[in-house]
Amino acid sequence: MAERVDVRKTYKLYIGGKFPRSESGRSYEVYAAPTRAGASPKFLANASQGSRKDARDAVTAARGAQAGWAGATAYNRGQVLYRVAEVMEGRRAQFVEEVRASEGVSPSKADSLVSQAIDRWVWYAGWSDKLPQVLGGLNPVAGPFFNISAPEPSGVVAVLAPQESSLLGLVSVIAPAIVTGNSVVVVSSKERPLPAITLSECLATSDVPGGVVNIVTGDAVEIAPWLASHRDVNGIDLTGAAGLQGEAWGEWERAAADTLKRVIRPGGAGAAAIEPDWSVEPGLQRMSTFLETKTVWHPKGR
Template identity: 65%
Template sequence: MSERLSVFKTYKLYVGGRFPRSESGRVYEVTGSKDGNWLANAPLSSRKDARDAVVAARKAFGGWAGATAYNRGQVLYRVAEMLEGRRSQFTREVAEAEGLSKAKAAALVDLSVDRLVWYAGWTDKIAQIAGGANPVAGPFFNLSTPEPTGVVAVLAPQESSLLGLVSVVAPVIATGNTAVVVASERSPLPALSFGEVLATSDVPGGVVNVLSGRTAEIAPTLASHMDVNALDLTGADAELATGLEVAAADNLKRVLRPRTGEDFAATPGTDRLTAFLETKTVWHTTGSLGASGSSY
């Protein structure tokens, strides 16, 4: 019996719930961090791919933002379940991507699963922190409630291929936003495989879109796009981040520029949950003045 040939995995983008190749047909070689050996060819996303991802994220926003917080929590928990089920695959990919031992990589995968569960628990609780009743001088109720900002472009961390990715994406979608994610340029394979996890979970198509390629090529298109409402600059270096902030000012995007050297293994606070929330204030009359209300 002749020796069979190995079937190499074809990595694709994840956009709108589908797995397209880059519209340009371009790819780039991804190599292991430790030995420099070839791992795979990853799609080299173009500006057109970025625009397509924004269209998909915008289309999905209404349904996702309108879902109950409880439902979003259940969906995030389902993502954690599916990631747990593919633990061995992600352990191998993270080990190769970051040059780690299998034991250390497995620990990072476990932390990624735990991080998803952690944010799943916050979906129906963050309103208690970010909202509340406000004292006013008059016969009114004045209530502040958080609402999602919209489409968030996320530049994933360059050094943390899975845990960092989950740590920046989970809070964005937990609060009802949709995301266009630019994976780590050097180590994109765990992020592209994470797209497969999302596709087999209950996450509606378009809620998370994953692109791979040159961060400096894709990010300016997202920063200047008029249908992108916010920008997470975690994966941008200082020079690129400054240029992206300028581009983001055209439509007053919310911009998160985290501190350098962020420890994604540490227990997160609520900063990322509240980073891409807006506050809606509702006035409602009390007593005999009627039951009509207004919001601003």
């Protein structure tokens, strides 16, 4: 019997809850990571090559969704994000295959990376209704005042997703930004975008409102300068600069300074950018960088 001709997927962007092609009409070829030297690269897909205009559309979508997402109860945001993990678990086989092909790791290693990614997502989901108590609280001022501090999201955050870790690294930069009520515009790994696209399908079929997460596949070197200088972006995570051909994270940080964006620098020391070890428990920094502390005073009296 002849082998069945499979139905292949068209890989597109994820903006405002929809899956458009790049407005530029461009796509680029994505290959599997070579598993041995000299092997001819295996074609995986034509991914959409996102443009400056796509990134701007994504910022508009993110801004439109942010207030509603931040205004949802923390319990609700936690449940919605937990739902994402449930859907990821259901798509485990697809993620394992894509991580294996993208990163050139063994099936068992890919399986472990997917497990860690789902567990990381669950870890962050649980923070939604705990972080305000951990980071905020009553301040004992010297006067007859009620005074309380609590964290609030910064707003719209641009995220350069890591180049190497296509799923674990990806969720480790998206989940901390959104669990607190920010919305994000993510530029995926350039060479390894497929898990990001599949994640966007999980987000679309969970209850994450459209526009809270927007994913643009393509080259961060092309797109990052526009996000760094965008006047309606409040923060930028430059983690994905590490390992990117032609990256200029110092330039991007300089552009971000014009609107005083909150910045996560890439890992490493000095000018060198190194991708972090995603296997360790991350701490709170990736959440707290994109949070603002608001302090409210009120007099006490009879």
